[in-house]
Amino acid sequence: MEKLTGACIIGQSGGPTAVINASAQGVIQTALKSDCITRVLGAAHGIKGVLEDKLYDMGQEDPAELDLLQYTPSSALGSCRYKLADPDVDDTDYKRILEIFQKYNVRYFFYNGGNDSMDTCNKISKYMQKVGYDCRIMGVPKTIDNDLNGTDHCPGFASAAKYIATSCAEVWQDAHVYDTGMVTVIEIMGRHAGWLAGSAALASLAGCGPDLVYLPEVDFDLDQFVADVKAIYEKTGKCLVAVSEGIHFADGRFVSEAETSATDGFGHAQLGGLAVKLADIIKKQTGAKVRGIELSLLQRCGSHVASKTDVEEARQAGAAAVEAAVSGVTDKMVAFQCTREGGYKCETILEPLDIVANFEKKVPREWINEAGNGVNQAFIDYVLPLIQGESDTPKENGLPRFAHLKKVLTTSM
Numbered sequence: 001m002e003k004l005t006g007a008c009i010i011g012q013s014g015g016p017t018a019v020i021n022a023s024a025q026g027v028i029q030t031a032l033k034s035d036c037i038t039r040v041l042g043a044a045h046g047i048k049g050v051l052e053d054k055l056y057d058m059g060q061e062d063p064a065e066l067d068l069l070q071y072t073p074s075s076a077l078g079s080c081r082y083k084l085a086d087p088d089v090d091d092t093d094y095k096r097i098l099e100i101f102q103k104y105n106v107r108y109f110f111y112n113g114g115n116d117s118m119d120t121c122n123k124i125s126k127y128m129q130k131v132g133y134d135c136r137i138m139g140v141p142k143t144i145d146n147d148l149n150g151t152d153h154c155p156g157f158a159s160a161a162k163y164i165a166t167s168c169a170e171v172w173q174d175a176h177v178y179d180t181g182m183v184t185v186i187e188i189m190g191r192h193a194g195w196l197a198g199s200a201a202l203a204s205l206a207g208c209g210p211d212l213v214y215l216p217e218v219d220f221d222l223d224q225f226v227a228d229v230k231a232i233y234e235k236t237g238k239c240l241v242a243v244s245e246g247i248h249f250a251d252g253r254f255v256s257e258a259e260t261s262a263t264d265g266f267g268h269a270q271l272g273g274l275a276v277k278l279a280d281i282i283k284k285q286t287g288a289k290v291r292g293i294e295l296s297l298l299q300r301c302g303s304h305v306a307s308k309t310d311v312e313e314a315r316q317a318g319a320a321a322v323e324a325a326v327s328g329v330t331d332k333m334v335a336f337q338c339t340r341e342g343g344y345k346c347e348t349i350l351e352p353l354d355i356v357a358n359f360e361k362k363v364p365r366e367w368i369n370e371a372g373n374g375v376n377q378a379f380i381d382y383v384l385p386l387i388q389g390e391s392d393t394p395k396e397n398g399l400p401r402f403a404h405l406k407k408v409l410t411t412s413m
Helices: 022-033 047-051 063-070 092-103 115-131 156-174 195-207 223-238 272-286 308-326 376-385
Strands: 006-012 037-043 055-057 106-113 136-141 182-189 212-214 238-244 291-295 331-337 345-352
Touching: 006 022, 006 047, 006 115, 022 037, 022 063, 022 136, 022 308, 037 136, 047 092, 047 136, 063 223, 063 308, 106 308, 115 136, 115 195, 115 331, 136 308, 156 182, 156 195, 156 238, 156 376, 182 195, 182 272, 195 212, 195 238, 195 376, 212 223, 212 308, 223 238, 223 272, 238 272, 272 291, 308 331, 308 376
Parallel strands: 006 037, 006 106, 106 136, 136 331, 182 238, 182 291, 212 238
Antiparallel strands: 037 055, 331 345
């Protein structure tokens, strides 16, 4: 393979995670060491930064601050939810991206995100091939939803799962303080896939997990839900429920009362308010004291309980993307191939962007109990190895020391 020399761009897109910056660190530091990559540029707010010619010169960052990226939650370069049109219908954005690539001699493009981000990556890759511009394009996976096709799991999921399980265990302790009855409903992210809500069941390993867990993979029956809660409450005086924000009725309607409040740039419903709605229903049906808790953004930015395994794998994914591109690979996404029998082992592989973009991986039905209100041991065995290890986040004044980037805007050579 002929050596390809030029600049690279790294962009972040979609919802942030506790470890997305570890992937960015893997890309940036590996690219800075490459003799093929002449400049490392960071796109401000994902693909919008490319379109707006707002790029940061990552070579001017303090190496010590780049080291801190692995401990810093959210998207350090800024994120976006911007949907590129079908290039056969409207190629305006693609012509602009090509113009920017040519301006800075960009020959490597790395895009770090989830399903929609891989769609963006795939479209750009195919367009560059069509117009004959030599640029190696790689997807770097990210999503707490864990719903990317082609990979065992996604960077970001494990840390969110660990936060959720930890929070559920802590709420369980609080909910059992008084000798009076109480029902607690915890709303967890996950529009179409229940990986996060299912992870609440990990708290059961500590003896303080949810009594009921509802995932969007199974149609939600409100009457059965009330009956499930009543049965446990009448028996124990307590009931802790973990529920995915994306649960829906048999006709496909989201249970969440806030389903039509807004949509993101890709037309996805912005869900919320489910815990409060279900809590109100249970209160009317049982007369019990009921609390509705929405974990909201906390579950995707809770780096203080990040999984060390997740941090290391996220960084590894970023580095692998650069190494593959420099070796001549393009039009792929870095994925994980794992084994759990005889000990957990994980290695990076490459999957075509075509099989990743716009496909959602859901929790297998056989990993959910027959009643549809909990997960079984197969689910626990899948997730448990991923949440192992503690992040060694540096502290100042008793608080986390996050990366502080200078974000120096670049100019053409």
